[in-house]
Structures are given as structure tokens and as C-alpha cells.
Amino acid sequence: MLLATDLDGTFLGGTDADKTSLYQLIKESPDVRLVFVTGRGIRSVLGLLEDTALPRPEYIICDVGATITHFPTMMPVEPIQSGIAAKWPGEQVREKLKTVAGLLHQEAQQQYRCSYYYDAQTDIPAAQTVAASFSCDLMLSAGKYLDVLPGGVNKGYTLLKLLEVLGTSQEQVLVAGDSMNDLAMYETGLQGVVVGGAEEELLAQTAVMRHVLQASRIGAGGILEAMEKHHAFASLIDNVGLR
Numbered sequence: 749m750l751l752a753t754d755l756d757g758t759f760l761g762g763t764d765a766d767k768t769s770l771y772q773l774i775k776e777s778p779d780v781r782l783v784f785v786t787g788r789g790i791r792s793v794l795g796l797l798e799d800t801a802l803p804r805p806e807y808i809i810c811d812v813g814a815t816i817t818h819f820p821t822m823m824p825v826e827p828i829q830s831g832i833a834a835k836w837p838g839e840q841v842r843e844k845l846k847t848v849a850g851l852l853h854q855e856a857q858q859q860y861r862c863s864y865y866y867d868a869q870t871d872i873p874a875a876q877t878v879a880a881s882f883s884c885d886l887m888l889s890a891g892k893y894l895d896v897l898p899g900g901v902n903k904g905y906t907l908l909k910l911l912e913v914l915g916t917s918q919e920q921v922l923v924a925g926d927s928m929n930d931l932a933m934y935e936t937g938l939q940g941v942v943v944g945g946a947e948e949e950l951l952a953q954t955a956v957m958r959h960v961l962q963a964s965r966i967g968a969g970g971i972l973e974a975m976e977k978h979h980a981f982a983s984l985i986d987n988v989g990l991r
């Protein structure tokens with residue numbers, strides 16, 4: 749089985765007790781493949797992994813889906829990464845976005861995407877027009893993050909490409925998230941959980957998706973809640989007596 753999880757507010761969220769249970773469960777279950785799927789850049793994720801309490805992922809999808817790294821070797825996963833790179837227009841899109849009012853550049857590392865903060869003052873239609881002129885997508889998340897990504901690239905796209913490379917069957921997968929940039933993972937049709945404390949817009953958008961559980965527990969607790977109801981993960985929960 750394979751857990752593909754967002755980090756902030758999801759895998760890193762929830763009570764200390766739930767995080768301890770989830771992290772232990774994964775560390776003690778060699779059958780569980782772990783994939784981080786985050787808006788962070790790779791350096792920021794490697795910083796988090798200095799905390800040895802956090803289980804080691806096998807793959808890290810960063811930059812809202814624009815980069816994919818095999819963690820033990822730190823190698824990009826091919827041909828996925830080259831395919832994404834080929835869709836990215838490069839620095840010219842960043843230059844053009846400088847003309848858009850109200851975009852505040854994020855200091856975060858950015859590969860094959862541009863990241864900004866936005867607010868009520870931001871001219872989002874203008875940003876949308878710039879993105880579209882480079883065949884890029886514009887993504888808003890958590891009420892403050894604005895990302896411009898290569899057209900069609902998002903967390904769901906890159907995760908599906910990885911499953912293809914690994915030959916993992918879709919029934920073996922659980923996806924987890926809490927904000928709008930996670931929506932693309934649910935749109936793949938994979939079994940998923942929106943953890944407690946999630947962004948309202950994401951709850952609204954996933955309410956009609958029968959393959960998506962809206963958990964009551966926050967962060968890691970919501971992932972455990974979903975594992976209990978997932979046919980592949982449920983036996984794991986029973987084996988360690990977490991239910």
C-alpha cells in the first residue's frame with residue numbers, strides 16, 4: 749500500500765499522540781510506501797527530515813507537483829521530471845508576472861513554478877491572463893498562496909505518473925490533504941481523506957466525491973481515521989491495535 753500525503757496541516761498536523769501513532773505505524777510497516785506531496789521546496793522538506801521522529805519518505809513530490817525526487821538517492825524521477833521541465837516556460841513567466849498588481853513573491857525555493865502570496869488587493873484575473881499566455885495554470889490555496897505551474901501539472905498529475913512508474917495499483921493508495929492545492933489528488937479518483945481542520949473551499953469541492961472521506965480528526969488523526977476505513981490499510985490498523 750502507498751500513502752501519498754500533504755505535509756503542512758496534514759501529515760505534520762494534529763495532536764502529538766496521533767502523530768506518534770501514525771509515524772510509528774508507518775515506521776513499523778515495511779509494506780507501506782510513503783510519498784510526501786507538498787507545496788514546499790525540497791530544501792525545506794530536507795530540513796523537516798532532520799527530525800528523526802518523522803518517517804523517511806520514499807519519494808518527495810515538491811513545488812505543488814512540479815518536482816519529484818527519489819529520497820534515498822536524491823535523484824529526480826524520470827521520465828516524469830523531464831516531462832514537467834519541458835512544459836515550463838522558464839524565467840520569462842516570472843518576469844511577466846512582475847507586472848501584476850498585488851503579487852508578493854514567496855521566499856520559498858521554487859523549481860518549475862512561481863509562488864506568491866495574494867490578498868484582496870491582488871489582480872488575480874491579470875495573473876490568470878499571464879499564466880494562460882504561457883500555457884501555465886494558476887492555483888490558489890489556503891486563502892493566501894498563488895502558484896503558477898506548467899499546464900496540467902499539479903499534485904494529482906505527478907502522483908499518477910509516479911504510480912505508473914512504480915506499477916502500483918490505484919486500490920492500494922490513500923491520498924491525504926487539507927487545502928485547495930490538494931484538490932487535484934482527489935480529482936484523480938484515488939481513495940482520499942480531507943483531514944479535520946481543512947480549508948472550507950476544499951471541503952465544499954470534495955463533499956460530493958464518494959471516494960473521499962472528510963475526517964473529523966485533525967491532521968495525522970484524520971489519516972488514521974481514513975486508514976481504518978480503507979480496505980488495504982485497515983488490517984494494518986487492526987494488527988497494531990490502533991482501532
Ligand SMILES: [Mg+2]
Nearest residue numbers: 754756757926
Ligand atoms: Mg496542507
